[in-house]
Amino acid sequence: MSAGSLPSGSQVKDPGYPTPSENYLTNSKGILSWIFTLDHKRIGVMYLVGVTLAFGVAGLLALLIRLHLFQPDGMVFQGEEANNWYNQVFTLHGAIMVFLFIIPSVPAALGNFLVPVMLGAKDVAFPRLNLCSFYLWVFGALFFVSALCASGLDTGWTFYTPYSTTTDSSVILATSGAFILGFSSIFTGLNFIVTINTMRPPGMTWFRMPLFLWATYATSIIQVLATPVLGITLLLLIAERTMHIGIFDPEYNGDPVTFQHFFWFYSHPAVYIMILPAFGIISDLISVHSHKRIFGYRFIAYSSIAIALLGFLVWGHHMFTAGMSSLTTIIFSALTFTVSVPSAIKVFNWLATMYKGSISLTTPMCYALSFIFLFTIGGLTGLHLGTLATDMHLHDTYFVVAHFHYVMVGGTLVAFLGGVFHWWPKMFGKMYSEAGGRLSAFLVFAGFNLTFLPQFILGSRGMPRRYATYDPEFAGLHQMSTYGSMLLGFGLLVALFVLLRSVGAFSRFGLACGKKAPANPWGGATLEWQCTSPPPFYNFERAPAVGDPYDFSDLEWEADEERYVTVEPKREVIPEEQPKPAPAHAEDSN
């Protein structure tokens, strides 16, 4: 983008162009202006609402699971069909969390909002495709709902054959939903790759991109390369159920292990679709809130790409006990260990970034610290599972459950919350209560550990996963876990309350909404902090000045206004104030 493409004064010529007082939230009104919007920011907000709803549903199911497991013979579901109910609940918890929440959470919700703004672009490369992928997401979600209403789903989110080809539940509806969601994911990834490749403004070289963009880029590569394989696998599964094509069903000479290979070829890289963007968020959060240049930018950027590529080679570690040949198993184990190296690099780099920084313990920073702590535990326990001999004991026990919840919840969800708290002022233009935010971060951290630490011990003591009832010897740890899950749920509600309160959702109850957010409340040097909060329709009234995204030297804190401003115009800085004398808008000029 050339700096002259939007010469100053173009607004004056053209009354259609939004005036600076109009941000993307207010520049057009009415429900239709949201339904048919092509604006990446509005699509991002719609995704944010959607994934939050999906998370709420799946989270309630999780609480049901934990409550049921409070007693060895089950507390919630009773009677003849109790186990079937339990099976459906854990299946839907997993399927909704994976397909409807974690995969789209950071890339689609935050990514959509942030990628073009961070790039200094006006929109993603294909805005219509972007809207299309949102509606595909909605459509896929509807399929899941209809599966739930029809006869439920009890296969586990992995859809393993031959169970999924023989069960009575609505496998076809659910797999069609996952198929459609896969396309939503592919189109989002494709859009981001093209956007990052072709729409960077002059001056933004690859190594001047914020690390969140690197992570999104790596994620998008996985989405584009792995998801089609899930698509064909699910299609073949549907064909297997309807026509008995005999590829996965042993009754017709098919091979169930082939299904597992196909499935995990997608679903293991999908794990990195879930965690890579979280790495990106944390890299940015740690650097901004430590007010210090990120340490080892290139190592972090390269390690994202390395994880994306290595992630394609390790799917077999989900199948160590399935009956692959010993040689294959050992090769997959060796490859699995290689993935842990780039992940470890990132943790060390984040710590080194904090070293000698100027740390503000804001809410996003609390979440970021919580992420490092929890993700490190999740990553390290992965070593037990990657080691073949110990995996023979731990595979498909609660140890695995705890491990991936530490990575997915302690990792992705916490990073997502951190990201939401970090960019919330930018997205909605309001500051939230810092005390409330920090409280939620602490509650989530404590509740999470109380929920899942006991599950490591349950697993090593031999408690298998997906059990509706269990031997009484495991009861105490299960109960600890249930108490923890309630605390975790409460913490998440606090977070939701704090955020909704800031935008005035509870103003009718006398709870004041948050203060107006300045353009740069945290002192970030990436481009999104150069536009107003919330951004205008085309993001920047003028082409932003592209500089080093991690150079904080020219940002000064203005205590009166509670904002950061750029003092020393060593880059091409445009004053925040309006060129037009518009007193009515003066207070919006931040």
Next chain:
Amino acid sequence: MFALMNNMPHLLGDQLASKFTWFPEQASTFAAENDWLFFFITWICVLFFIPIAGCLFYFCWKYCKPKGQKAESNTAHNTPLELAWSILPSFFLVAMFVMGARSYLNQRTVPEGANNIGLKAFKWGWTMDYGKGVMNPELHILANEPTKLSMRSSDVIHSVFVPAFRAKKDVVPGRYNYMWFEADVASERVSDEELAKAKFENGDGVWDYDKWQFTQDGYRFFDLYCTEYCGKNHSVMQTVVVVHETVEDLDAWIEKVSKRPADQTPEAWGEKLYNQRGCAGCHSLDGTKRVGPSFKESYGNQRRFADGTNATADEDYIRNSILYPKKQVVEGYQPVMPSYQGQLSDDDIASIIAYLKTVSDYGPKAAPVTDDEETNIEE
């Protein structure tokens, strides 16, 4: 529920103080090695985690500054340092991988002369095949001798997991998977009085393993779980592993479960054999022509053989067909039935004949099976 919540401190106390262990009992040759490796990895993890968490909290405390203060340093990178922390931990990873892979190879290499037991998994239960047609849901093995399980599934994927042995393997339909282990702790036997008391209290119903913590033969046991999700009763798809001290003890148990129990009619026992011994695969009960003739028209029927001769299917003919199946082959069928010589006792054969009488449309009709007390051990 609230009552339970009040109970919590007590339960937790139990858990944390007296019963706390990381692992179940070590009962196989794999267990000690496996646990050692687990703790080895865990200590390495702790070695890394403590400094990481320590730095995290220390930096937060030490470098927490009021807003607007500049960072003390802005070092962008330090390549030697970064290379060091990328490469050095890899040595630990290599060590873990090598030890894990060696131990795994050991678990996959069945020693010469291992005892063989067939295992069939189905929704939702297990059948162990001890050879010679002895089948039982409980797994009984010998201490200090390797045992190999040859496993197959008749419906969906299941997985055999014996926590005390630290061994696990999926049972996949359409293929034979195997696993082996060597138990090194024999199951104790409870006293006869205790057993008698439990038997009396348990009554005639299904034996409550969880309640008594020993089998109905009086042995303590190790749990065997299904760990691959298989549907409704996945969580109760469990059985027990009993480790016998001596081969005589094991043989005595096999002898005991393979004989017709005194309280069972020959017809009922014959029906069980029909279902268990593979007869049902080739001989239908409803007249359907499978690999062999249907039992609906067997006993008492006139049979014409492939060599042109004729005979009535009487007791002697059926007995001969079981023991020497290729001698008289009914016309229109292949001589493919394996001989059951040495696999069925005389009593078994008599029971099968008694059962065939009840299902055949020909000949003198025997009294139908009325004995509902029969406990099908597969249930």
Next chain:
Amino acid sequence: MSTIEASPEVGHDEHGHDHDHPPFLAHHFDTPEQQFDSGKLGIWLFLVTEVLFFSGMFCAYAIFRALRPEVFEGCSQFLNTKLGAINTGVLLFSSLTMAWAVRCSQLEQHKGLVGTLAATLSCAMIFLGVKAIEYSHKFGMGLLPAGLFAYDPSNPHPDPAGHPPYLAYICAPFALALAGVLVWLVVSAVTGNKFQFAIAKPLSVVCVCFFVGVGLGTFLESGEESADHVDVHADPNGLATASVMLEAEESAAADAAPAIAASGAMIPVDESVLEILATDPTNVGVVSGLNALEQQTAAAGTSTVTGDGAILGAITTTEIDVMTPTTAGVFFSIYYCMTGIHAIHILAGIGVLVWLLVRAVRQDFNRQYFGPVDYVGLYWHLVDLIWIYLFPLLYLIR
């Protein structure tokens, strides 16, 4: 797909902009080059996902071919190589016309563009017409995926009255489309709407081409029909023995359908799997496993009848017979999945080509803006390329 995004309608005209922005340039792009590059990268990425989508099926093909080579060798003889070859030629030619169309759009030869696009569409329709004949023929013979497999070697061509008129079902939507286009052609001619007439004219030719394909397929398939009849007449009772069928096969032409039932008996027996299992003393349960297998085969009703004491041992009979649902089904499953999904891609291609045709008639494309034609061209070449792989894998390798 992503071509849609690059269309000039994208963007909000209500938000004005500088007037040096050409009408086809979407608002969020700065230059036509940026827009073109974005579209090009987008379509290439989309093609990558397509390749990976098909790669799943190619993997399934490789796995099952490696597991059961005799099934694939035997069953591929049921596919008519002539029809496959014709279709390959038709698709290759369509790729040529598509590439030509891209050139025409770059040179602003509007008439040539419409013509070449219509030619590409016609080829696509001929392809589908031939495919309709292939499919309906196999449906009629019961050569279906494992669960629906109903092929009976003794009666390979059941009475057409006994099963639904598959060909008519497949042709019905195309006939409707043809009728619709013809009505449109007449209406637009009568009302004098030149623009609509210019679209309907090539489209009617395109729709007719489907039936050209059907005719072509029927003509080529009929040679084979006569060969089949020999077999049916030789065995009116449907109780074929191997020898009778072998004679029928020899008297017939080269790759006639009944060949398999006879040559099935000639194929070297792949006993290895069961043999290994049976000889391995550790497999305690193998006896009952074999029992189950025998029972399955017997239930299929083919081996026990033809055996008639000549063949010793049920295992041998089981393995010889390739044409049982459980064995042959997987070949046809893979055949239908691969060619079916390929056909769906052809249909999608027809959709976007029609959209291009409309825009070509409207003369939307010029030297600076020919992206959509280029992108659809790339997509079309990929669909062609996939067929180039499918044809030898399914029809030729034996």
